[in-house]
Amino acid sequence: AQSVAQPEDQVNVAEGNPLTVKCTYSVSGNPYLFWYVQYPNRGLQVLLKYITGDNLVKGSYGFEAEFNKSQTSFHLKKPSALVSDSALYFCAVRGISGSARQLTFGSGTQLTVLP
Amino acid sequence: DAGVIQSPRHEVTEMGQEVTLRCKPISGHNSLFWYRQTMMRGLELLIYFNNNVPIDDSGMPEDRFSAKMPNASFSTLKIQPSEPRDSAVYFCASNVAGSSYNEQFFGPGTRLTVL
Numbered sequence: 001a002q003s004v005a006q007p008e009d010q011v012n013v014a015e016g017n018p019l020t021v022k023c024t025y026s027v028s029g030n031p032y033l034f035w036y037v038q039y040p041n042r043g044l045q046v047l048l049k050y051i052t053g054d055n056l057v058k059g060s061y062g063f064e065a066e067f068n069k070s071q072t073s074f075h076l077k078k079p080s081a082l083v084s085d086s087a088l089y090f091c092a093v094r095g096i097s098g099s100a101r102q103l104t105f106g107s108g109t110q111l112t113v114l115p
Numbered sequence: 116d117a118g119v120i121q122s123p124r125h126e127v128t129e130m131g132q133e134v135t136l137r138c139k140p141i142s143g144h145n146s147l148f149w150y151r152q153t154m155m156r157g158l159e160l161l162i163y164f165n166n167n168v169p170i171d172d173s174g175m176p177e178d179r180f181s182a183k184m185p186n187a188s189f190s191t192l193k194i195q196p197s198e199p200r201d202s203a204v205y206f207c208a209s210n211v212a213g214s215s216y217n218e219q220f221f222g223p224g225t226r227l228t229v230l
Contacts, residue, residue, distance in 0.1 A: 034218065042223060044221040102160070105157070
């Protein structure tokens, strides 16, 4: 069965500093990977996704993530954090066949950017 | 595009009452998902439909929960009778089954409080 681990429930970072939100995954075959963001009282929305190609994926609001196959990781990064980036972030993975084609979400990481 | 529409946005009810949550997926999407989000358990997939047919309901917590999709543009999640532990935010999501990206689009959620 596929799985996603987000080892940090909470990440705090000062505004202007770089941020990293960690994600590791387990799936059979090649993965499709996603980062979703959830702002307070809102639904989830896709921030970026890796399907194939370049291992460095650029997404919305200046975020990027690097797909590392050997470490089975897909960490979310941003060079300079903004207070408005404060939200709940979910990593998700799907496989390419059968039941693995449905998304499996991590437990979420609450990012707080301090002014 | 109006996105995924959910109603009501907030529901407060008393224990033992029937609760019905509604979802309208994005036009043209043929897969629909119901999720529940709580602080304790995070984001849980309850059930999903492909072409109006329930495919996997293994996440439905118990017989008090039922979901239907009578047509491609409407789904309901019903809880009868409701209990305080059902208090959560319930999300509906939709996508195009079989697409390479399988990206799910989420509604704004229904916040359910059972007193």
